[in-house]
Amino acid sequence: xxxxxxxxxxxxxxxxxxxxxxxxxxxxxxxxxxxxxxxxxxxxxxxxxxxxxxxxxxxxxxxxxxxxxxxxxxxxxxxxxxxxxxxxxxxxxxxxxxxxxxxxxxxxxxxxxxxxxxxxxxxxxxxxxxxxxxxxxxxxxxxxxxxxxxxxxxxxxxxxxxxxxxxxxxxxxxxxxxxxx
Amino acid sequence: xxxxxxxxxxxxxxxxxxxxxxxxxxxxxxxxxxxxxxxxxxxxxxxxxxxxxxxxxxxxxxxxxxxxxxxxxxxxxxxxxxxxxxxxxxxxxxxxxxxxxxxxxxxxxxxxxxxxxxxxxxxxxxxxxxxxxxxxxxxxxxxxxxxxxxxxxxxxxxxxxxxxxxxxxxxxxxxxxxxxxxxxxxxxxxxxxxxxxxxxxxxxxxxxxxxxxxxxxxxxxxxxxxxxxxxxxxxxxxxxxxxxxxxxx
Numbered sequence: 001x002x003x004x005x006x007x008x009x010x011x012x013x014x015x016x017x018x019x020x021x022x023x024x025x026x027x028x029x030x031x032x033x034x035x036x037x038x039x040x041x042x043x044x045x046x047x048x049x050x051x052x053x054x055x056x057x058x059x060x061x062x063x064x065x066x067x068x069x070x071x072x073x074x075x076x077x078x079x080x081x082x083x084x085x086x087x088x089x090x091x092x093x094x095x096x097x098x099x100x101x102x103x104x105x106x107x108x109x110x111x112x113x114x115x116x117x118x119x120x121x122x123x124x125x126x127x128x129x130x131x132x133x134x135x136x137x138x139x140x141x142x143x144x145x146x147x148x149x150x151x152x153x154x155x156x157x158x159x160x161x162x163x164x165x166x167x168x169x170x171x172x173x174x175x176x177x178x179x180x181x
Numbered sequence: 182x183x184x185x186x187x188x189x190x191x192x193x194x195x196x197x198x199x200x201x202x203x204x205x206x207x208x209x210x211x212x213x214x215x216x217x218x219x220x221x222x223x224x225x226x227x228x229x230x231x232x233x234x235x236x237x238x239x240x241x242x243x244x245x246x247x248x249x250x251x252x253x254x255x256x257x258x259x260x261x262x263x264x265x266x267x268x269x270x271x272x273x274x275x276x277x278x279x280x281x282x283x284x285x286x287x288x289x290x291x292x293x294x295x296x297x298x299x300x301x302x303x304x305x306x307x308x309x310x311x312x313x314x315x316x317x318x319x320x321x322x323x324x325x326x327x328x329x330x331x332x333x334x335x336x337x338x339x340x341x342x343x344x345x346x347x348x349x350x351x352x353x354x355x356x357x358x359x360x361x362x363x364x365x366x367x368x369x370x371x372x373x374x375x376x377x378x379x380x381x382x383x384x385x386x387x388x389x390x391x392x393x394x395x396x397x398x399x400x401x402x403x404x405x406x407x408x409x410x411x412x413x414x415x416x417x418x419x420x421x422x423x424x425x426x427x428x429x430x
Contacts, residue, residue, distance in 0.1 A: 020193075020196075023196065024195050024196050024199070027195075027196055027199035027200060027203070028195065028199045030199070030203055031198075031199040031200070031201075031202035031203045031206070032202075034202065034203050034206035034207070035202055035205075035206055037206070037210075038206045038209045038210055038214070041210070041214050042209070042213065042214055045214050045217050045218050045221065046217065048221050049217050049220060049221045049224070052221055052224035052225060052228065053224060055224075055228055056224050056227055056228050056231065059228060059231040059232065059235060060231065062231075062235055063231055063234055063235055063238065066235060066238035066239060066242060067238065067381050069238075069242050070238055070241055070242050070245065070381055071381065073242070073245035073246065074378055075250060076245045076248050076250050076253060077241075077245060077378050077385060078375070078378045079250065079253035079254060079256075079257055080245075080248065080253060080385060080388070081375055081378060081379070081385070082257055082374050082375055083253065083256050083257050083260060083388065083392070083396075084388065084392060085375060086257070086260040086261065086264060086372070086374075087260060087388075087391075087392040087395040087396060088315075088392075088395075089264055089314060089315055089316055089370075089372060090260055090263045090264055090345075090395055090399055091391070091395040091398075092314050093263075093264065093314065093316070093345055093347070093370055094263075094345070094395070094398060094399075096314075096347070097340045097341070097345075097347065098340065098348065099337075099340075100333070100336040100337045100340065100348070101333075101337045103336075104333040104336070104337070113329040113355070116329075116353075116355050117354075117355050118352065118353060118354050118355060119351075119352070119353040119355075120350075120351070120352045120353075121350055121351050121352075122350045123349050123350050
């Protein structure tokens with residue numbers, strides 16, 4: 001029988017619940033796992049970072065060298081750029097030029113120079129001619145030619161503007177048409 | 182209080198240490214790994230951009246090194262003889278003088294028209310045209326005398342020479358069959374040379390077939406103007422500043 005002197009009422013061990021013990025174990029495992037994960041990911045990401053940084057530095061150097069080479073050719077680049085822009089403008093302007101060779105060929109078919117009093121040509125390619133003839137037959141001939149030229153699509157919108165019988169016996173007529181230049 | 186704290190620490194030491202390690206790991210992940218990862222992504226994007234720039238620069242260098250500067254100057258000179266970089270009244274007078282002399286008509290009057298004196302509709306049309314083509318137009322008025330054939334030849338020739346002249350309208354009065362008076366409204370185009378070459382990483386290409394054809398067409402046009410070397414004011418080229426003015430002829 002234990003004596004009074006050997007009785008020990010002070011608890012030497014704390015009572016830990018089973019749930020807490022399980023939590024303790026789980027936390028330990030997770031902490032070790034997270035530490036390992038941190039180290040591995042740190043090494044991996046760090047390696048990738050340093051590789052990319054050195055690659056970028058290499059490319060920056062390469063680009064600087066190329067920029068220096070291209071800068072030496074700035075004059076040629078400027079000339080090339082100027083040529084490209086100006087050739088577009090020149091091409092457009094040349095394309096917009098009117099062919100007066102065709103115009104005078106058409107005009108000479110319509111009315112001979114001897115019958116012409118005046119010729120006016122405006123920005124919309126509208127031509128007004130004033131002719132002087134001796135007979136109405138000549139005027140009708142001109143009308144026939146205008147009709148033919150219209151049919152052949154050399155001109156369009158022919159109009160007889162005026163017809164005047166002069167006292168001296170001649171006839172003055174004015175026509176208009178739009179040349180297809 | 183302190184006793185209780187000590188007791189707490191004693192009881193839950195392992196748990197506290199474990200939680201502390203997890204927190205440190207999380208902190209290391211979010212404040213170390215993640216920013217490093219994001220910087221890596223930025224580096225990758227930068228590398229992609231640099232690679233693209235390098236490809237452009239390599240092609241640009243190859244193109245520029247394949248070109249001959251004197252040939253380019255000659256081609257630009259040809260084009261500026263058609264459409265000069267400024268009003269160049271001297272080339273205008275020379276062209277008109279050249280054509281009239283060649284054809285044989287006599288010049289009665291030659292004057293530059295002030296844009297403000299044009300009819301509103303004409304002025305508006307000219308302004309719209311300038312904008313669409315990208316040039317400035319210098320209107321002029323010319324009165325010439327000659328025969329019918331000379332008038333026809335003049336009108337046909339004037340639109341096919343350098344410097345390029347455009348005939349907007351004309352009035353021919355037949356005073357007698359041998360003498361015709363012609364009142365011509367014309368204009369001449371001019372446009373300044375580019376002021377900047379652009380960014381160094383801007384791509385360029387060689388002259389295309391259409392551009393070569395335009396230069397050939399321009400070169401085939403009779404030159405009425407005595408050509409001289411022209412230098413335009415030096416330009417601000419930013420990071421691409423070279424030793425010489427890139428647009429000087």
